[in-house]
Amino acid sequence: MAPKHHPTPLSGGDRKALTKELGKARAMTGILAAQSAEMRAKGAALIQQADRLLCESWNERMWSDGEPIDPSPTIDQAIAGGFPWLEIQCSRCKTPNDVDLAALKHPPTTFVHDLASRLRCRKCAKAGRRPSATLLQLGWQPRHPRGEV
Numbered sequence: 184m185a186p187k188h189h190p191t192p193l194s195g196g197d198r199k200a201l202t203k204e205l206g207k208a209r210a211m212t213g214i215l216a217a218q219s220a221e222m223r224a225k226g227a228a229l230i231q232q233a234d235r236l237l238c239e240s241w242n243e244r245m246w247s248d249g250e251p252i253d254p255s256p257t258i259d260q261a262i263a264g265g266f267p268w269l270e271i272q273c274s275r276c277k278t279p280n281d282v283d284l285a286a287l288k289h290p291p292t293t294f295v296h297d298l299a300s301r302l303r304c305r306k307c308a309k310a311g312r313r314p315s316a317t318l319l320q321l322g323w324q325p326r327h328p329r330g331e332v
């Protein structure tokens with residue numbers, strides 16, 4: 184693309200002024216872009232904090248009353264907020280389990296509370312039952328070491 188053409192002013196003073204204004208505008212391009220990037224990074228950090236607080240709020244409700252499970256964070260909010268694990272318990276046989284939210288095939292916009300009816304206990308499935316999961320807590324790591332459940 185050819186550089187943009189600015190008609191040359193007739194007077195020398197105007198020509199000088201135009202050169203100065205063009206220099207300023209070119210400098211502003213970089214300054215404004217840097218400010219935009221900085222604000223965007225701040226915004227992303229704030230969103231991450233909001234996600235973390237949403238997870239902590241839900242955890243407090245689960246710990247104190249255990250219900251209602253709705254509203255809850257979405258899978259991607261939980262992961263972004265630093266809580267990529269969901270601790271559950273089978274509502275029938277009480278077997279505990281840790282769910283790796285990042286490994287789920289559900290869309291990341293799925294709400295955590297919607298998982299209650301979708302996560303199945305392997306033990307009960309073998310017995311031909313499909314009880315729902317009791318949701319306990321979101322965690323930053325699995326509570327039960329691998330292989331225990």
Ligand SMILES: [Zn+2]
Pocket residue numbers: 273274275276277278304305306307314
């Ligand atoms: Zn079970």
